[in-house]
Amino acid sequence: MSVDMKAKAEASKAEGNTHFTSKRYDEAIECYSSAIKFDPSNHLYFSNRAACYTAKKEFSAAKADATECIKLSPSFLKGYYRLVQSNLELSLFDEATNAAREGLKLDPDNSELQKQMRLIKAKKAAKASADRNQSLGRPASQGDAKELLELQDAMQATRRxxxxxxxxxxxxxxxQKMAELTKSEMSSFPSDAAMYRSVGKMFMKATRDEIESYHDSQSATLQKKEKQYNDKLEYLKKRANSQMVNYKELRGGR
Structure with missing residues (x-):
């Protein structure tokens, strides 16, 4: 491809970006389409046009562009994000899951794709719940997917x-074990043995009584901290159980 064609493609892309920023999506689509005509091998043009179609809620077109984007550049993570997004909006949950998994193979810690995976599960569960409610003649809740996603995020935060x-x-x-061991070891030393207590990276000479008093004080502080941590852990366990109950209820008891 000639340098001139690539330059024209980039110029069209730049113009499209300006339109996209101003939310003039139809004009942006025209520009990105021109860029694709000049250089159909550039995955970014398809990705950008997919973003426009998504903004216009034309998800089938967005899916087609995202698929082509990934075909041209299998390592481009945003292409997977756009494909998941379009599949999700089309309620193609299995295809959305597969796209998210492929993206996560490239970057397992990608927070956007991880969030999309949680959203897929939430929307899938909400749809299943709505279908069950419909079959039983119950009204479907429109906020189920959002509530499920928020609950999943809250559960994850609690686990952390x-x-x-x-x-x-x-x-x-x-x-505490180290303090107890030190105190036990001290009892085997002669009463007139020289003793030292660590202070940061230094050691200071101290009497047996001073060292024992210090370790008793440390032990009391550590026991108090241990109780606080145990109480906090019990509270978090109850919160986690409550969140799980709410989650199962929202999913229809499953």
């Missing part, structure tokens, strides 16, 4: 908080 508290609790318990 539980893991953090568990780490603090484990650290506190290790410190």
């Amino acid at each position: 908080e539980m893991n953090e508290v568990q780490q603090y609790l484990s650290g506190c318990q290790r410190e």
Whole structure:
């Protein structure tokens, strides 16, 4: 392809970006379509046009462009995001899931694709719940998918908080064991043995009584912390159980 054709394609893309920013989606589509005519091998033009079609809620067209984008550049993550988005809006949940999984193979920690996976599950569960309600003659809730997604995010946050508290609790318990071991070892030393207490990276000479008093104080502080962490952990467990119950109820008892 000639340099001139590529330059024309880029100029059309730049003009399309300006229209897109101003939400003039029809004009932007025309520009991106021109860019594609000049250079049909550039995946970005299809990705940008897919974004326009999505904004116009023309999801079938968006899906076609996202699919072509991925075909041209299988490592382009935004292409997978756009394909998931269009499939999701078309209620093609299995296809949306497959697209999200392919994208996550490239970047397992991609937060946007991870969020899309949660949204797929929420919308899929909400649709199943709505179908069940319809079959039983019950009114369907329009907010089920949003509530499910919010609950999933809340459950994930609770799990993270539980893991953090568990780490603090484990650290506190290790410190207590070390303090008890130190005190036990001290009892085997001669009464006139020289003793030192660590202060940061330094060691200061101290009497046995001073060291024992220090460790008793530390032990009391650690026991208090351990109780606080255990109480916090119990609270989080109850919150997690409550969230799970709400989640199952929203999904129709499944």
